[in-house]
Structure formats: structure tokens, C-alpha cells
Amino acid sequence: MNALDDTTLNTRYLANTHVVENVSCELADYNTYAQDTALREAVQREGALWADAELQRFGQLTGSADYLEQGHLANKFPPELDTHDRFGNRIDLVKFHPAYHQFMRTAIQHGLHSSPWTDPKAGAHVARAAGNYLHTQVEAGHGCPITMTFAAIPALRLQPDLAALWEPRITARVYDPRNVPAEQKQGVTIGMAMTEKQGGSDVQANSTRAYPVGQGGPGQAYELVGHKYFVSAPMCDAFLVLAHTDKGLSCFLLPRWRPDGTKNPMQVLRLKKKMGNASNASSETELRGALAWMVGEEGRGVRNIIEMVAMTRFDCMVGSSAGMRMALSQALHHCAHRSAFGARLNQQPLMQNVLADLALESEAAMTLSMRMARALDHRDDRHEDLLVRLVTAVGKYWICKRTPGHAYEAMECIGGSGVMEDSMFPRLYREAPVNAIWEGSGNIQCLDVLRAMGKTPEVVEAFFAELRPTQGQNALLDQQVRGLAKEFADTADLPYRARHVVERMALALQASLLVRSAPAFVADAFCASRLAPESSFNYGALPRGVDVTAIIERATPRLG
Incomplete structure (x- = not known):
């Protein structure tokens, strides 16, 4: 007889079709402040x-x-x-x-x-x-x-x-x-x-x-x-x-x-x-x-609410920076747990390039937002007040504009599971464009920058004064600042070029802030990837020589 004994039958018909392995876990039960080194540094640096x-x-x-x-x-x-x-x-x-x-x-x-x-x-x-x-x-x-x-x-x-x-x-x-x-x-x-x-x-x-x-x-x-x-x-x-x-x-x-x-x-x-x-x-x-x-x-209704608008736009900066941080945290956490082609994802060179690039964008956004928070704390100082008038619109334009692409790229790090509604990413992705559109869309922010420059020329002086402490510390940043001076001097068709000018202003400010406050491996990578003539605004195109491992380590949240 070829009859199978009971043990063989039980094994044959068990429904163990797979083992759950090589997957991530929920990023939960961690301290979002303690695990954010850049934020903690900013809180101390900016006076809180x-x-x-x-x-x-x-x-x-x-x-x-x-x-x-x-x-x-x-x-x-x-x-x-x-x-x-x-x-x-x-x-x-x-x-x-x-x-x-x-x-x-x-x-x-x-x-x-x-x-x-x-x-x-x-x-x-x-x-x-x-x-x-x-x-x-x-x-x-x-x-x-x-x-x-x-x-x-x-x-x-x-x-x-x-x-x-x-x-x-x-x-x-x-x-x-x-x-x-x-x-x-x-x-x-x-x-x-x-x-x-x-x-x-x-x-x-x-x-x-x-x-x-x-x-x-x-x-x-x-x-x-x-x-x-x-x-x-x-x-x-x-x-x-x-x-x-x-x-x-x-x-x-x-x-x-x-x-x-x-x-x-x-x-x-x-x-x-x-x-x-x-x-x-x-x-x-x-x-x-x-x-x-x-x-x-x-x-004088518009003038009367202008301070209210400044505050709401500032919160748009903070909110978009927060969205970047959560998207980055989710991507870093996933890539620290999942392996492919024989190694952890966060150890794969190309994925490291993407993750580090996302981390640079997130830290730069938060750093500029916290610098503007300090300016709000000291509006009795003329320089700080002028920064609020000008840079609130600059930061609102750039940070909020960068958030949707950042959310998408972070979602791609997760892969197909990131598109599923039971993950956080669909919500982060749908939320990402909101701050760029509400409280004055991109064109309105750029026109407000030009309006501030026209009504209060001192804001331009304050802008360059804010960049001056890092003069001579990074050649690419110095080049960016010189280029901006030429942009401001050329007033022809400035409204047509406003987005380009405001973009360069935002990058110069972010770079300067990182050069003076972040580790060199962060500041140098940001300048090399954002200010060089051959820079790409697609994430994951960092140039050679960037310490991606250190950037990823700095930004990755840990459970427990």
C-alpha cells in the first residue's frame, strides 16, 4: 500500500504558504523630539x-x-x-x-x-x-x-x-x-x-x-x-x-x-x-x-491683517517641514529594516544617495523655519523685523514648494507598500501640496517678496547681512551670493524672473544657516548638491564625496 500516514497528511495540507520575514515594522513608541538631533540642536541654538x-x-x-x-x-x-x-x-x-x-x-x-x-x-x-x-x-x-x-x-x-x-x-x-x-x-x-x-x-x-x-x-x-x-x-x-x-x-x-x-x-x-x-x-x-x-x-483691511498673514505663512513653513520630517523618518526606518540584493537598503549606495538627499532637504527646511522663529522672538531688533518681512515669504514659497516632491520620493523608498492606504504615506502625500497653495500660492509669495523689496529696500540689506557671517567659508555659497547681488541689480523683467530669484534666495539662506550651525558633512553636502552649476533637483543625485552614512545616521529615528 502507498497510503500516507497521518503525520505526512497533516504536513502536506498545512496552509503555511510563507513566512513573514524581511519586512519593516511600525515606527511607533519612540520620542519624536529626542530622536531628532537636528531639531534639538536648533531649539538650543535659537534660544529655547x-x-x-x-x-x-x-x-x-x-x-x-x-x-x-x-x-x-x-x-x-x-x-x-x-x-x-x-x-x-x-x-x-x-x-x-x-x-x-x-x-x-x-x-x-x-x-x-x-x-x-x-x-x-x-x-x-x-x-x-x-x-x-x-x-x-x-x-x-x-x-x-x-x-x-x-x-x-x-x-x-x-x-x-x-x-x-x-x-x-x-x-x-x-x-x-x-x-x-x-x-x-x-x-x-x-x-x-x-x-x-x-x-x-x-x-x-x-x-x-x-x-x-x-x-x-x-x-x-x-x-x-x-x-x-x-x-x-x-x-x-x-x-x-x-x-x-x-x-x-x-x-x-x-x-x-x-x-x-x-x-x-x-x-x-x-x-x-x-x-x-x-x-x-x-x-x-x-x-x-x-x-x-x-x-x-x-x-485698511489688508494692512490690518498683514501680521496675521505673516504668522499663518510662518506656520505653513513649519507644517511643511514637519511633513518632510515624518516622510523622511518613515523612509529611514523602513530602509533600516528591509534588505534587498544581499544588503540592508540603507547600506545600498544608490539608496543611501536618495535617503541622504531627503535628509538634507528636511534639515534645511527645519533649520530655516527655526531661524525665522527666532526672528519672530526679536522683532524689536530692526534686522530681525526686516527678516520676518522678507524671509517669511521666501521660506513659505520654497519649503512648501519642495514638500510634495519630497513626500513622493520618500514614498518610493517604501515601494508598493507605501501606496497602500493603511500606511501613513497616502495621507502625507495628499497633505503635501496644501501649504504651498493655501495662505497665498507660490506666485503670491514671490510677488510679496518683490513688494517688500520695493516698499522697504532695507530688507535687501538685511538679507545680505544675514548671509555675511559665512562669507569665505564655502566657495559655492560665495558664488551663489554674488549671483544674487547681480540678480537684484538687474531690475529688468524682475516679476517674470521672481520664482528663480526667490529660489536662489532660499537656497542661499538655507546653505548659510547650515554652514554656520550643522556638521560639516551636512553643510558641505547641501552646498555641493544645491549650489553647484550642475546640481539636479531630482533626489538621489548627490555628487561624489558626500558622507551619506553620517547624514543617514544623524537623521534616523530609533525605537525605544
């Missing part, structure tokens, strides 16, 4: 060493598996709009997954919406930016209302009577998401309603009108009528709004509820169907006689 212990604790939270999962849930279950309750009452209520509320609560409890205003000391903006950088790596969408709440304070202070009424609740570390009048809350959030469909960034084309309830003027009540095409975070308690009066475009503070407890007729028509930024509600609204109070001088 006093915040190190708190950032260590915050890094442990933001790197925990449970918290990272909350970021996934906040985006898996996007917000939903109920315009009316079941009895037919207008409520304009946006409902969120509990995970989203957790991020809002954490951000507010840690002062990411207010700490530089409530405790304005040296390093305050740096410490807040570092916390924002860590938190945004986990979940980016909640950052929109946090940023707007933070940025509203400089604009609101132009109207001291309104600031006295609202600022204590805006800066309070209390998150209260209830859809009730602000007077019933200890803490509130602030949104913006600037753009309209016919104008976009050209807010002078707005058609919304403001009609005085009484005598009119700064601090007085108006009723607003119009249509706002992009209103992010419509669940905020009040909004800074642009509308026309007889004297021109003016700024207003519009609460969701009127003082008598009735709902203000700022009506949400729909939530936008966005490709990314899924956890955040962005909406289209109509103002049907919505009550609001004028902020600052009548007819």
Missing part, C-alpha cells in the same frame, strides 16, 4: 533650551503608538455638516471624530495656539514652533484652526477694546468645542473668512459688503452681506473677515453667535471635498446680515 524638558515629554506623546493611531482615525473619519437640527432650526454644526478633538485639546493645552502671546520671552516662538513641528507630524489638519487662533492676536490688538474682550479667551488653554455663544466659554478659537470665488488671493476683488449698524468706524458694529468661498474651520467661535465699506476693504471680527444669544447668520452652505487635509473642515459660507465689529482703521 529652557523648553527642552517639556519638548522631551511632548516628543514621547507624539511618537506613541496610541497617539499616532489617533492621527489615522482623525483622517479616516472626516467631519460632517448638519445645517439644521431635526426640528428645522439652523445650527451649522460640524461634527468631528473624537480623535480630531483630542488633537485640538492637546494643542491648546500645550499652548500651541497662544504661548508666545501669554509668555513673551526669548525663545517663545522657537519653543512653540518646535512643539507645532512635532504635533503636525502626527496630524496636520487640526493645525489650521490652531494657526488661525494663534495668528489672530496681532490683528486683533489693532482694536484694543475688542482685544480686551476676546484675547483672554483666545489665549486660554481651554478647548471647548460646543456650538454655543463665546460668552459661555472659557476658551475660544478664531478662524478666517477672506477669499471669494471671483478673486481668490486678489482680495480687493471681494464683493462682500459691510453696513454700519450705528455710527460706524473702528470698533463699531456692522452687518455683513456676501459669499465666502473658502472658510476653513467653520466651527471656530469667531472669524476675521474682509468686507468693503464706503472707504474700502476693511477687517471685521464676526462671532458665530450674536450677543443676545441668537445665531449669527453666517450660514455654512457645504464642506469642501478636499483631496487632502481631510480632518479639517473647510467650507463655503454666506453672510446674510451677519453682525461683526470693525478691527482697526476703516479701509
Whole structure:
């Protein structure tokens, strides 16, 4: 007989078709701050060493598996709009997954919406930016209302009577998401309603009108009528709004509820169907006689919100830098665990070239962002104030512009698994273009650079003064600076060349900052790969002689 015994049959029909091996694992339960050498150096260098212990604790939270999962849930279950309750009452209520509320609560409890205003000391903006950088790596969408709440304070202070009424609740570390009048809350959030469909960034084309309830003027009540095409975070308690009066475009503070407890007729028509930024509600609204109070001088609305715009653009820099850091961390972690063709991926020369290049981009973005945070901390210094005026637009343009390509290249390091929706990369990739487009797209940033140079020529002097400390330390950087001087001297068709000029400005600043603060193997590699005439902007084309091993080691996060 050829009958098989029971043992043979059991072995033959077992479903052990494969062994799970040579795969990565989740990058989780690590300290996002402690494992980021470049960030820790920047925090100390830019004046916020006093915040190190708190950032260590915050890094442990933001790197925990449970918290990272909350970021996934906040985006898996996007917000939903109920315009009316079941009895037919207008409520304009946006409902969120509990995970989203957790991020809002954490951000507010840690002062990411207010700490530089409530405790304005040296390093305050740096410490807040570092916390924002860590938190945004986990979940980016909640950052929109946090940023707007933070940025509203400089604009609101132009109207001291309104600031006295609202600022204590805006800066309070209390998150209260209830859809009730602000007077019933200890803490509130602030949104913006600037753009309209016919104008976009050209807010002078707005058609919304403001009609005085009484005598009119700064601090007085108006009723607003119009249509706002992009209103992010419509669940905020009040909004800074642009509308026309007889004297021109003016700024207003519009609460969701009127003082008598009735709902203000700022009506949400729909939530936008966005490709990314899924956890955040962005909406289209109509103002049907919505009550609001004028902020600052009548007819100077754009000037009155310019400081708010500077803050939101700065946060775009930080947010895009954070996206780069998380994408890089995921790629480095994967390549440290997976092998191919007989070696770990992070030991394969071509992959090392790609990973090191991604790490250079990430560190340069974070370094420039933290330098600008220090400038915000010292705006009483003329040089620092001029840098804020000019470099906020430069950095916003370049860092945000580089993020989508960085996200894609990092995703490619993972391979096919990086495209799967159960990984973090689809979310990072969809999020990557957002900051480049919102708060003024690339062309607007470049035109703002030219406008700053035209209105305040001192900004050009401040720019070159910022580069001067590294003069003579790197030949390629010196060459870049000389080339920029020629670009500025040639004013012919400058608007046409603006992107090229701003790009060179950003690279020169990043290179100079790295030369003066980063290890030589980082600074030299950045200059050689970004400033040389034959440089390629495709990642993975670093020239010979770069210490890729040291760059990768510096940037790779470790579990535990």
C-alpha cells in the first residue's frame, strides 16, 4: 500500500504558504523630539533650551503608538455638516471624530495656539514652533484652526477694546468645542473668512459688503452681506473677515453667535471635498446680515491683517517641514529594516544617495523655519523685523514648494507598500501640496517678496547681512551670493524672473544657516548638491564625496 500516514497528511495540507520575514515594522513608541538631533540642536541654538524638558515629554506623546493611531482615525473619519437640527432650526454644526478633538485639546493645552502671546520671552516662538513641528507630524489638519487662533492676536490688538474682550479667551488653554455663544466659554478659537470665488488671493476683488449698524468706524458694529468661498474651520467661535465699506476693504471680527444669544447668520452652505487635509473642515459660507465689529482703521483691511498673514505663512513653513520630517523618518526606518540584493537598503549606495538627499532637504527646511522663529522672538531688533518681512515669504514659497516632491520620493523608498492606504504615506502625500497653495500660492509669495523689496529696500540689506557671517567659508555659497547681488541689480523683467530669484534666495539662506550651525558633512553636502552649476533637483543625485552614512545616521529615528 502507498497510503500516507497521518503525520505526512497533516504536513502536506498545512496552509503555511510563507513566512513573514524581511519586512519593516511600525515606527511607533519612540520620542519624536529626542530622536531628532537636528531639531534639538536648533531649539538650543535659537534660544529655547529652557523648553527642552517639556519638548522631551511632548516628543514621547507624539511618537506613541496610541497617539499616532489617533492621527489615522482623525483622517479616516472626516467631519460632517448638519445645517439644521431635526426640528428645522439652523445650527451649522460640524461634527468631528473624537480623535480630531483630542488633537485640538492637546494643542491648546500645550499652548500651541497662544504661548508666545501669554509668555513673551526669548525663545517663545522657537519653543512653540518646535512643539507645532512635532504635533503636525502626527496630524496636520487640526493645525489650521490652531494657526488661525494663534495668528489672530496681532490683528486683533489693532482694536484694543475688542482685544480686551476676546484675547483672554483666545489665549486660554481651554478647548471647548460646543456650538454655543463665546460668552459661555472659557476658551475660544478664531478662524478666517477672506477669499471669494471671483478673486481668490486678489482680495480687493471681494464683493462682500459691510453696513454700519450705528455710527460706524473702528470698533463699531456692522452687518455683513456676501459669499465666502473658502472658510476653513467653520466651527471656530469667531472669524476675521474682509468686507468693503464706503472707504474700502476693511477687517471685521464676526462671532458665530450674536450677543443676545441668537445665531449669527453666517450660514455654512457645504464642506469642501478636499483631496487632502481631510480632518479639517473647510467650507463655503454666506453672510446674510451677519453682525461683526470693525478691527482697526476703516479701509485698511489688508494692512490690518498683514501680521496675521505673516504668522499663518510662518506656520505653513513649519507644517511643511514637519511633513518632510515624518516622510523622511518613515523612509529611514523602513530602509533600516528591509534588505534587498544581499544588503540592508540603507547600506545600498544608490539608496543611501536618495535617503541622504531627503535628509538634507528636511534639515534645511527645519533649520530655516527655526531661524525665522527666532526672528519672530526679536522683532524689536530692526534686522530681525526686516527678516520676518522678507524671509517669511521666501521660506513659505520654497519649503512648501519642495514638500510634495519630497513626500513622493520618500514614498518610493517604501515601494508598493507605501501606496497602500493603511500606511501613513497616502495621507502625507495628499497633505503635501496644501501649504504651498493655501495662505497665498507660490506666485503670491514671490510677488510679496518683490513688494517688500520695493516698499522697504532695507530688507535687501538685511538679507545680505544675514548671509555675511559665512562669507569665505564655502566657495559655492560665495558664488551663489554674488549671483544674487547681480540678480537684484538687474531690475529688468524682475516679476517674470521672481520664482528663480526667490529660489536662489532660499537656497542661499538655507546653505548659510547650515554652514554656520550643522556638521560639516551636512553643510558641505547641501552646498555641493544645491549650489553647484550642475546640481539636479531630482533626489538621489548627490555628487561624489558626500558622507551619506553620517547624514543617514544623524537623521534616523530609533525605537525605544
